[in-house]
Amino acid sequence: xxxxxxxxxxNSQSRHFIQQxxxxxxxxxKHAGRVHTRFPPEPNGYLHIGHAKSICLNxxxxxxxxxxxxxxxxxxxxxxxxxxxIDSIKNDIRWLGFDWGDREYYASxxxxxxxxxxxQLIRAGQAYVCDLTAEDTxxxxxxxxxxxxxxxxxxxxxxxxxxxxxxxxxxxxxxxSRTLRAKIDMASPNLNMRDPVMYRILHASHxxxxxxxxxxxxxxxxxxxxxxxxxxxxxxxxxEFENHRPLYDWYLDALGVYHPQQIEFARLNLTYTxxxxxxxxxxxxxxxxxxxxxxxxxxxQGLRRRGYTPEAIRAFCTAIGVAKFNSTxxxxxxxxxxxxxxxxxxxxAMAVLRPLKVVIDNYPEDEDELLEAANxxxxxxxxxxxxxxxxxxxxxxxxxxxxxxxxxFRLAPGQEVRLRYAYFVTCTDVxxxxxxxxxxxxxxxxxxxxxxxxxxxxxxxxxxxxWVSAKHxxxxxxxxxDHLFRKENPDDVPDGEDFFVNLxxxxxxxxLDGKVEASLGDAEPGSHYQFERLGYFYVDxxxxxxxxxxxxxxxTLRDTWAKLKEKN
RNA sequence: UGGGGAAUGGUGUAACGGCAGCACUACGGACUCUGACUCCGUCAGUCUAGGUUCAAAUCCUAGUUCCCCAGCCA
Numbered sequence: 179x180x181x182x183x184x185x186x187x188x189n190s191q192s193r194h195f196i197q198q199x200x201x202x203x204x205x206x207x208k209h210a211g212r213v214h215t216r217f218p219p220e221p222n223g224y225l226h227i228g229h230a231k232s233i234c235l236n237x238x239x240x241x242x243x244x245x246x247x248x249x250x251x252x253x254x255x256x257x258x259x260x261x262x263x264i265d266s267i268k269n270d271i272r273w274l275g276f277d278w279g280d281r282e283y284y285a286s287x288x289x290x291x292x293x294x295x296x297x298q299l300i301r302a303g304q305a306y307v308c309d310l311t312a313e314d315t316x317x318x319x320x321x322x323x324x325x326x327x328x329x330x331x332x333x334x335x336x337x338x339x340x341x342x343x344x345x346x347x348x349x350x351x352x353x354x355s356r357t358l359r360a361k362i363d364m365a366s367p368n369l370n371m372r373d374p375v376m377y378r379i380l381h382a383s384h385x386x387x388x389x390x391x392x393x394x395x396x397x398x399x400x401x402x403x404x405x406x407x408x409x410x411x412x413x414x415x416x417x418e419f420e421n422h423r424p425l426y427d428w429y430l431d432a433l434g435v436y437h438p439q440q441i442e443f444a445r446l447n448l449t450y451t452x453x454x455x456x457x458x459x460x461x462x463x464x465x466x467x468x469x470x471x472x473x474x475x476x477x478x479q480g481l482r483r484r485g486y487t488p489e490a491i492r493a494f495c496t497a498i499g500v501a502k503f504n505s506t507x508x509x510x511x512x513x514x515x516x517x518x519x520x521x522x523x524x525x526x527a528m529a530v531l532r533p534l535k536v537v538i539d540n541y542p543e544d545e546d547e548l549l550e551a552a553n554x555x556x557x558x559x560x561x562x563x564x565x566x567x568x569x570x571x572x573x574x575x576x577x578x579x580x581x582x583x584x585x586x587f588r589l590a591p592g593q594e595v596r597l598r599y600a601y602f603v604t605c606t607d608v609x610x611x612x613x614x615x616x617x618x619x620x621x622x623x624x625x626x627x628x629x630x631x632x633x634x635x636x637x638x639x640x641x642x643x644x645w646v647s648a649k650h651x652x653x654x655x656x657x658x659x660d661h662l663f664r665k666e667n668p669d670d671v672p673d674g675e676d677f678f679v680n681l682x683x684x685x686x687x688x689x690l691d692g693k694v695e696a697s698l699g700d701a702e703p704g705s706h707y708q709f710e711r712l713g714y715f716y717v718d719x720x721x722x723x724x725x726x727x728x729x730x731x732x733x734t735l736r737d738t739w740a741k742l743k744e745k746n
Numbered sequence: 747u748g749g750g751g752a753a754u755g756g757u758g759u760a761a762c763g764g765c766a767g768c769a770c771u772a773c774g775g776a777c778u779c780u781g782a783c784u785c786c787g788u789c790a791g792u793c794u795a796g797g798u799u800c801a802a803a804u805c806c807u808a809g810u811u812c813c814c815c816a817g818c819c820a
Contacts, residue, residue, distance in 0.1 A: 192759075192760045192761080192767090192768080193760090194759085194760090198762090218820095219820095220819090220820050222819090222820080252820065254819095254820080255819065255820075257819095258819075258820085310818095311818090312817080312818050315817095315818070316816070316817085319816055320748095320816075321748085321816060322747085322748055322749075322815075322816060323747055323748045323749095324748085325748090326816090353818085354818065356818095357818055366749085367748050367749040367750090368748095368749055368750070368815080369748095369749080369815055369816050370815075372816085375817090375818050377818085378818035379818080380818085394818095396817095396818075396819085396820090397819070397820045398820090401820085417751070417752090417813075417814065418813090418814055418815080418820095419814095419820090420750060420751060420814075420815095421749080421750055421751090421814065421815050422815090423750090424750090442751085444752085444813090449757085497758085497759090497769065497770080498758065498759080498769095499758070499759045499760085499769095500759095501752090501758090501759070502751070502752060503752055503753070503758090503759090503813095504751090504752070504753095504812075504813050504814090505757080505758060505759090506757075506758085507757075507758060507770090508756090508757045508758075508770065508771065510757085510770060510771060511757080511758075511769080511770050511771090513770095514769090514770060514771095515770095517782095517783090521782080521783060526780080552779095555779080555780080555783085556783070556784090585781090587781070588781090596779060597779095598779060598780070599779070630779090631779050632779075639779090640781095641781080642778090642779050642780065642781095643780090644780075708780085708782085710780045710782080711780045711781080711782070712780090713782095735780075735781095735782050735783090736781090736782065736783090737781070737782085738781050738782090739781045740781090741781095742781085
């Protein structure tokens with residue numbers, strides 16, 4: 179029995195309400211201690227971070243309690259679902275680190291059983307064929323405050339219903355001409371109970387069953403029974419299905435079959451992003467992003483291409499908790515989980531985003547040398563590498579100011595700084611374009627005694643900056659990403675506008691003259707780096723070519739200097 | 747105005763009649779060959795009004811606010 183929190187995987191002190199429910203079930207032997215969940219996506223779109231919450235919950239709970247989690251595609255609507263999505267969903271779940279073994283199921287696997295069950299309900303007088311049009315059905319349904327009215331077809335005989343249903347299935351009737359409905363209660367205050375449609379006629383080819391069927395079960399008719407067939411113990415879903423639970427219960431009880439317990443939790447909302455398949459589609463269709471896997475998209479594919487790791491996403495899903503309150507998580511929580519993971523795994527390297535040339539006047543013209551740099555200062559096991567140094571270097575434009583404010587610890591005329599892993603240098607001169615006045619290069623002298631970065635005389639410098647040897651640098655494309663929207667809630671728009679007005683025009687900045695140290699010239703696509711003092715970068719697997727890596731900025735490092743500047 | 751849910755610092759989330767805790771954010775400080783990491787600290791919360799109780803975030807009553815439901819979508 180896993181009811182003792184101290185020896186389960188979840189021995190973190192606080193347990194969310196679903197864990198508590200399962201603990202209670204186990205304590206009372208409700209399912210004989212069995213825990214079997216499922217993740218039930220509809221294959222009509224790509225997975226996003228919101229799905230990740232559900233995936234982590236369902237697979238996580240199963241793992242925690244020594245149970246199982248099925249993957250089941252809810253493919254009851256042939257007009258919307260495609261094989262491509264199935265492949266992509268499976269790929270994403272696997273990437274997130276979860277395994278459904280051989281339990282890959284489809285609601286369409288159960289079409290025959292569902293049909294038999296429908297016949298059973300007809301025989302019991304609990305379902306009938308209705309000839310109302312969609313529009314008439316709506317009118318008969320009533321409103322939130324007024325009861326509906328019975329369909330004129332509600333009292334057909336069992337024989338007639340059986341015959342009609344059979345003929346619906348045989349393809350005798352056109353789309354939309356008839357439905358099979360459950361006979362429940364047109365006056366129910368819960369609209370889902372007002373004789374819900376169980377089957378609709380859809381002469382459409384299904385991605386798995388082909389043309390075997392021309393009637394397709396509604397989600398409500400298929401979902402609970404699918405869980406029942408799979409002997410799911412805890413059917414976890416989002417809040418909006420709470421209103422449907424009485425209907426699932428009704429179906430299961432009417433059929434007299436195994437009855438899973440449905441539990442609803444709040445879906446994930448994140449600041450600075452939208453979270454619906456419909457809106458993602460709009461962004462893609464309108465060309466606001468490059469595609470479903472655009473690194474600014476909160477799709478699993480997008481996050482992955484941005485450089486997120488499965489570990490970071492899983493940590494995030496644990497951190498945010500599970501509850502019934504409809505909340506919006508600050509993206510900083512996600513970013514913090516990311517940094518925590520990347521800080522440990524990403525080897526360090528030096529790269530210059532916006533190069534400014536530096537000439538070391540007292541360094542020999544034709545000389546080069548190799549200096550040792552740690553791949554991870556906090557983890558010696560990651561080893562070190564040699565970086566080339568020479569007379570001409572690039573540094574970050576931001577790391578030089580001609581008229582530095584107080585507390586600017588970087589390069590400025592007369593100011594000495596450390597070039598990381600190299601030498602102390604002092605700025606001696608600034609060269610400007612005579613017409614524009616723009617700084618084109620700066621001159622320094624170096625102190626040969628500080629080789630490696632320390633002064634034998636014990637003198638200190640306030641600043642250490644990164645650099646790349648001009649002669650050895652590799653030119654690369656670097657893509658800087660920022661929030662897709664500039665408002666915390668992108669749906670907060672003026673009257674008559676849509677969420678596009680909140681798009682952040684600076685969410686993507688492409689730098690074509692980035693300079694990286696030579697070792698990065700053949701960086702493996704799909705690998706992570708920390709560019710020191712800048713952030714974490716990911717070698718884009720999609721656009722990198724051999725010898726020409728493209729770096730996506732996954733996220734910046736925390737930057738207290740930038741904050742300080744902002745305040746002044 | 748019917749029904750179903752939910753309200754705890756800026757944002758999330760615990761506490762299940764007994765000291766309101768944790769994380770993120772923000773703000774200070776220490777450390778530093780990354781203005782990073784790490785460490786220390788500060789600000790800040792029980793939706794409202796009554797009631798029960800020695801004791802209420804927790805129980806009761808009334809109210810307020812927010813979310814979901816009128817697809818032959820899921």
